Amino acid sequence: MKPVKVGLLGLGTVGTGVVRIVEGHQEDLQGQVGSPIVIEKVLVHNKNKARSISIDSSKLTEDPWEIIHHPDIDVIVEVMGGIAHTKEYIMEALASGKHVVTANKDLMALHGKEILAKAHEHNCDVFYEASVAGGIPIIRTLIDGFSSDRITKIMGIVNGTTNYILTKMSQEGASYDDVLKEAQELGYAEADPTSDVEGLDAARKMTILSTLGFRANVDLNDVSVQGMSKVSKDDILYAKRLGYEVKLLGIAERQDDEFSISVQPTMVKKSHPIASVNGVYNAVYVYGEAVGETMFYGPGAGELPTATSIVADLVAVVKNLKLGVNGKQGVVAFKEKKLKSDEQISSKYFLLLHVDDRAGVLARITQVFADFEVSLESVLQQPNPSNPEAEIIVITHDANKAAINKVLQKFESLDVIRKVKSVYRVEG
């Protein structure tokens, strides 16, 4: 049967993995789709660079348009990353009737709506399973597996770098700076780790997951983001002592068709399934009104895991090609987007305060919580051995974000409080 021809944009780590899987699993792939899948052309920066795989040099090109306008290429696989050029290539490929598989979370989070509209206009598929949580098939799970349910909560460990750092800090009592340095040496963290540690990468992935889970067009700007670079080893020590782990969680919640999406370091009770997801692994916890609690766990990055998702998307494109139904999937009636106000966003909080060690302090502090109607689950006061001050640890019952912000504002003017050391959302 006539082979399906693929143009690959990018031959870095993930692109190399795609070539390895398409070639190594060719027989299995043919068994499923009924025809050979051939990598016809590959866009590279430099045709003469030495590579870890052998690939016919006639297939390499430095000119993207040679691939995008290639008359025989049916599908574009985009693994070059970036936004400006990549978007231009993908839009033009769709306009030329080529299907697209991409691993580009930045592009899909920022321009997904426009790209999917273009695809729909030209009866093309756009699949992007690899853009979130590497090898975990979470996107098709949200679209197909839970098509029948109303998802009310998605919590994700969707950034392997920060989970590696937090795991090491928890297991070895190491400091953020030391573990970050080690992660950079091991290649788990970038030289400039900002996008990972400040939660931007996770926010992009949560934009994609909540768009699919809530069936509404969520924008990156709708995600409230707080990074994890200020998590201290003391915070983690306190968390562990109280039965929690600190994780950088993306949390998307829905109630009565209003929702909120955030990324922040969160204290997660150890008994919660997501608390034991360690190292560079990712996991997405999904709560549906009907199904209840589910969780999907696996590698969040890496050459072959990410390529697994890309080639699974490629198989889906080719199956659709054989049936003549490309561009027909995933067209759902999207709901109107209604974001919750801070008054409507509710969760437990952990606070660690450094206070004057004298009579009446606890009473004044607990009165502030009472004034803003925040009720407390537990309070622990203890002397700080190294200072003439005391530490107070408070865990609240469910409280709304606006009330907590008012409490924190009030604390700034309260003379008995020397420092609000840490504030964490609490889950589980």
Add this chain to the structure above:
Amino acid sequence: MKPVKVGLLGLGTVGTGVVRIVEGHQEDLQGQVGSPIVIEKVLVHNKNKARSISIDSSKLTEDPWEIIHHPDIDVIVEVMGGIAHTKEYIMEALASGKHVVTANKDLMALHGKEILAKAHEHNCDVFYEASVAGGIPIIRTLIDGFSSDRITKIMGIVNGTTNYILTKMSQEGASYDDVLKEAQELGYAEADPTSDVEGLDAARKMTILSTLGFRANVDLNDVSVQGMSKVSKDDILYAKRLGYEVKLLGIAERQDDEFSISVQPTMVKKSHPIASVNGVYNAVYVYGEAVGETMFYGPGAGELPTATSIVADLVAVVKNLKLGVNGKQGVVAFKEKKLKSDEQISSKYFLLLHVDDRAGVLARITQVFADFEVSLESVLQQPNPSNPEAEIIVITHDANKAAINKVLQKFESLDVIRKVKSVYRVEG
């Protein structure tokens, strides 16, 4: 748009859940498939029985053929269970061009091949996501999510009843008999628990999972089955002391296109993600050559979780109906089935032996292992306070099943061994 009409066979727990979801989520479902989904007729034993949902009595029938030969019904949802009658109804429905969604693991494990062939012949869909692991979309994950990979291992906690029992035994130090009784009172275990506790239910589910994961026609008879009714609280205590949990695991393994499938109580290292799956929850751990370690966790049974999977299948059927591509999915070139011999099946083992407490015993026992080339990872000998005998705990390195069987056979004739108390496979 023209509504899609569904005939429901059975209105027990899961059938009731299907009605609730189809009615309660009607707007969301229409948004996805573009037309109403209507439950047209429901097969019941007794039309006059009181029910927990209100359903128009004109929709109820006691005659299956009224549904199967109904001219307006497009899809049959089978949630009545059983094999003989059910198979007849499903085969006839397919012959009449009706699509089928079923939750029937027994039927799919025993007659799946025949049913899928019939469906293919008549261009009909047969979907059965709910037949394994209730609300976890593991079947579409194996078919679509990992279409690009070569799966080499599937380990499943796929029976909630036995996982509930083992969890309670582990957490509370309770005995099998006591927990079983409690589970029966709570409705988690049947009055006759044989199918669950002897591993037959899990074996059926592993037949389905390994057929899909290995793309080969696995028969129920290919699964080697050992139940968990002989697991003692002492065994669990020993396991915990050594850092393991005892779980009833389905294990399907592939190597060089030869495979083995088994169900047995297994000691799982606590650090393995499947070890912390507790209570009635299910989980399926999947290892792919490219993707590596993944795990899928969720409720294994229950009215709404199971109905979630059924209605997601219904959505898939209706989407295919709209595109005119029913009966075109899942047609894969199956591989020849090659089962491993006992000599090729390799794992670690745990053995607990009661032996005479005198000189030279350990030497004689370890010599037996050496004679059959089983090497040992750890050996612990301790006095048994209540008897004039010693206990020896052995954990082997990877050993083949045939060699372990020879060791056990030899132990029967070894006078210093009073009893081989327990033998477990070890994972993680």
